[in-house]
Amino acid sequence: MKKQFVAVVLAATFTVGSLAAYADQAHAAATGTITSSVNFRKQPDTSSAAYGYLKAGEKVTILSKVNAWWYQVQDDQGRTGYISTSSKYVRVSDSSPISSETPSGGSTTASSTGDTTAAIDKIIAAGKKYLGTPYEYGSDRSNTRTFDCSDFVRQAFKEGAGVTLPSDSRAQGSYVKSLGNTTTNWKSLKPGDLMFFMEYRGSSKSSYPSNKANQRITHVGIYLGEGKVLHTYSKESGGVRIDSIENKHWEYRFMFGGSALK
Known part of the structure; x- marks a missing residue:
């Protein structure tokens, strides 16, 4: 009985911890709607290779704001890449704050x-x-x-x-x-x-x-x-x-x- 109780407590602790981590991750993300065709690049760099263009009307999940010029996003195919933060190209429709961080391998630029x-x-x-x-x-x-x-x-x-x-x-x-x-x-x-x-x-x-x-x-x-x-x-x-x-x-x-x- 004691072993079962410990197992239940550990499982509950793990679940709560996982949910908290998930909540933090979800809070950091936001939804973006592409307003004008924009390059979907593999790195936050205008010289980087691109997957292609995201077209007007497409939805993306904004994972983070790399700096004043780049969002890290995920498209509906599950690909992670980078797009311009300009409102000319994307409209952020979620009021949740977007985390600001520079992913490894990305260009380092002014943060705001x-x-x-x-x-x-x-x-x-x-x-x-x-x-x-x-x-x-x-x-x-x-x-x-x-x-x-x-x-x-x-x-x-x-x-x-x-x-x-x-x-x-x-x-x-x-x-x-x-x-x-x-x-x-x-x-x-x-x-x-x-x-x-x-x-x-x-x-x-x-x-x-x-x-x-x-x-x-x-x-x-x-x-x-x-x-x-x-x-x-x-x-x-x-x-x-x-x-x-x-x-x-x-x-x-x-x-x-x-x-x-x-």
């Missing part, structure tokens, strides 16, 4: 929007550390001996905020546009925003179209504020450097800009 200012400062500091680093078109993304424009921007964001941007300027432009907050007026930009430019056609304003919407991105840089851009664009210019924008070809070539941290 409150960290954005600190992240921007770190990105700019990381970029300035490479002032004078030689320019090389198609530079090797695995080292920092040389940079082309997009490689430099990518490295600054990776070091400063743990954010791995796409490898080329056009893909970076598409990524920033996908976040839904861009401007064609460089004076409306904030420090840390990315700037995208069309090809060089000369130093005169009249050499460039007033509407650049259909132009091809050929260059990217990091806006520093006060009309200055941190970037790299040629061997002759001395590599990574800071240039003024206003009344120069940079202003005339500017297409759009915006934050890559949303």
Whole structure:
């Protein structure tokens, strides 16, 4: 009888403990509804491989908020992956709080929007550390001996905020546009925003179209504020450097800009 009583008590304790653990897990999860087609990636990284796209109307279970930009989710097939936190792509319909944690193997980034200012400062500091680093078109993304424009921007964001941007300027432009907050007026930009430019056609304003919407991105840089851009664009210019924008070809070539941290 005594052994049976102990067994019952142990079983009850195990059951209560299991239920508590389950309750904690359930409390951490939330339901999301996909509002616009979004990449379902295998890691919280824009360069990561993807399972494919989750389509509008699909439901996902949000397991955790990795950082300000990524949710870890599970789809109806039981696959675990990562999607953007942007309300453009997902609507969270559960009022339960979502736990914030970085899964093993994931990219480490700023943990909340409150960290954005600190992240921007770190990105700019990381970029300035490479002032004078030689320019090389198609530079090797695995080292920092040389940079082309997009490689430099990518490295600054990776070091400063743990954010791995796409490898080329056009893909970076598409990524920033996908976040839904861009401007064609460089004076409306904030420090840390990315700037995208069309090809060089000369130093005169009249050499460039007033509407650049259909132009091809050929260059990217990091806006520093006060009309200055941190970037790299040629061997002759001395590599990574800071240039003024206003009344120069940079202003005339500017297409759009915006934050890559949303």
